[in-house]
Amino acid sequence: AYRKGGYHAVRPGDQFCGGRYIAQRKLGWGHFSTVWLAFDKETSRFVALKIQKSAPEFAGAAMHEIEFLTAIAQGDPSNSKCIIQLLDHFKHSGPNGQHICLVFEFLGDSLLRLIKYNRYKGIGLSKVKEICKWVLLGLDYLHRELGIIHTDLKPENILLVSTIDPSKDPIRSNATPMLERPEGGLNGCTVSSTIERNLKRKAKRAVAKISARRESMEGISENKKSLEEIDMRCKIVDFGNACWADQQFAEAVQTRQYRAPEVILGAGYSFSVDMWSLACIAFELATGDMLFIPKGGHGYDEDEDHLALMMELLGKMPRKIAISGCHSKDLFDRHGDLKRIRRLKYWPLDKLLVDKYKFPESDAREFAEFLCPLLDFAPEKRPTSAECLKHPWLNSQDPKPIDDKKDIGLQKVEVGMSKLRV
Ligand code: ADP
Numbered sequence: 001a002y003r004k005g006g007y008h009a010v011r012p013g014d015q016f017c018g019g020r021y022i023a024q025r026k027l028g029w030g031h032f033s034t035v036w037l038a039f040d041k042e043t044s045r046f047v048a049l050k051i052q053k054s055a056p057e058f059a060g061a062a063m064h065e066i067e068f069l070t071a072i073a074q075g076d077p078s079n080s081k082c083i084i085q086l087l088d089h090f091k092h093s094g095p096n097g098q099h100i101c102l103v104f105e106f107l108g109d110s111l112l113r114l115i116k117y118n119r120y121k122g123i124g125l126s127k128v129k130e131i132c133k134w135v136l137l138g139l140d141y142l143h144r145e146l147g148i149i150h151t152d153l154k155p156e157n158i159l160l161v162s163t164i165d166p167s168k169d170p171i172r173s174n175a176t177p178m179l180e181r182p183e184g185g186l187n188g189c190t191v192s193s194t195i196e197r198n199l200k201r202k203a204k205r206a207v208a209k210i211s212a213r214r215e216s217m218e219g220i221s222e223n224k225k226s227l228e229e230i231d232m233r234c235k236i237v238d239f240g241n242a243c244w245a246d247q248q249f250a251e252a253v254q255t256r257q258y259r260a261p262e263v264i265l266g267a268g269y270s271f272s273v274d275m276w277s278l279a280c281i282a283f284e285l286a287t288g289d290m291l292f293i294p295k296g297g298h299g300y301d302e303d304e305d306h307l308a309l310m311m312e313l314l315g316k317m318p319r320k321i322a323i324s325g326c327h328s329k330d331l332f333d334r335h336g337d338l339k340r341i342r343r344l345k346y347w348p349l350d351k352l353l354v355d356k357y358k359f360p361e362s363d364a365r366e367f368a369e370f371l372c373p374l375l376d377f378a379p380e381k382r383p384t385s386a387e388c389l390k391h392p393w394l395n396s397q398d399p400k401p402i403d404d405k406k407d408i409g410l411q412k413v414e415v416g417m418s419k420l421r422v
């Protein structure tokens, strides 16, 4: 992928935008881009630099993302709406072509990493509640105030914001900022040595802040207490697939496991596809497992398996909805039954949480009462973010210590939902 039209190869110390941003280390990547931690010499703070692949379709996608991010930033000058803030954008020419670069505020680890750090055992319901609240605040802003549908909500696209005070944390002594490439000076930059020393000092402080945060995340698996201390504030990122609700948009949206039934059926979609994905994410945070893992099998494809899994969990899809999409005829017969998967094994959500994940019954019931309306087959019946924010489950506190079930050892049943069918 590091070829003409593809990714731009970056080395720590590389400069961007006339020397303003200096690459430090890679933070992550997606299908379209690599994302680097960079030091901004103008503001003396760290930023995330997203460097898009250079081919025209990727440049187009980046321009699309900039359009949405600009609207998001304009509507939220105080940066308090739980959506990533775009700080700057520019073009960068490299051996593989011209790359559009987006500069963001630097955030912490994604929810996917949080799930991994906790060894796929679930993070405890009070943390799940906290995360849901932040994400709902972000969605409420996107949906109600801006008319934007994200269409790709998933754990990788929600990043934590840490508020750990660096002065109270051990500082890694070898954390030094990188203001130049190891083998050379600041190419083409005429920075006086005092300014440079000052910059280095500021950079060093900022690096220390970030290492303190990273260490606290990296310590999660070893030290449960640190997980308890992490602020679960988070922000929604990745607007590469976002759309305006009132404009023409792509038919196939969302990442498979987080995809709403109306998208599979080709029945049109709206804001409520994000609500479906949020329910899938909340379940995954609470249990460590994805809610739906569809697989193609003998005589049926992923789409049909996905719908079967949904019905096994949520009950039969009303016939009217089942036959409403432009793909319905490939999947359902005229009675509203799946064509190729005939025997469904129903396992309702509250029972699944108790039987497979060993949740206490009241926890399972209350969590299911929050999730099930979001997983309504009828998109217009799903609650909006504003309605969800008022749900009692989000505003109730756990009376018991949340680690109860972990201490007795969370026994996972080896049979996943998708393996149940024969
Ligand atoms: P893509 O559109 O290519 O999927 P994303 O915007 O999702 O790109 O970014 C890819 C990854 O880079 C994210 O999953 C995350 O790990 C990391 N990342 C993105 N933005 C930031 C940020 N502001 N701060 C820290 N890491 C980030």
Ligand code: MG
Pocket: 030, 156, 157, 238
């Ligand atoms: Mg992404």
